[in-house]
Amino acid sequence: MRLLSKGTSCCNGWLELSQLLQQAKQGDRAARADLVRIAYEDLRRLARGQMSRQRPDHSLTSTELVHEVSARLLEKGQVPSDSRGEFMAYAATAMRRVLIDHARAKNSQSGAVASRSCG
DSSP states (O other), X not given: OOSSOTTOOHHHHHXXXXXXXXXXXXXXXXXXXXXXXXXXXXXXXXXXXXXXXSOTTOSOOHHHHHHHHHHHHHHHOOOOOSSHHHHHHHHHHHHHHHHXXXXXXXXXXXXXXXXXXXX
């Protein structure tokens, strides 16, 4: 459900994103999927920024981070805001939560391995 043509300027793209946010808030599943697709490059840039602050050997990639956040957004069916800025802020927070969850899972696995080897 593309509202504007593929060659739209960034400002028109943001307008399209705002329209999709409104439709998604009204429960339109196709709009939620389009929302992720339209915002994908912005989400990738955001993820690269998040990953640049992680250790170099991190097991998640920026693409995996975007996909996890996208899946959470589509799964919950809850659209966080009416504006592009608020949507991106929500995405940034969701990315930090994914990274925290990933670190906790990794730490709990390494703790379990350490306790088995000591016991």
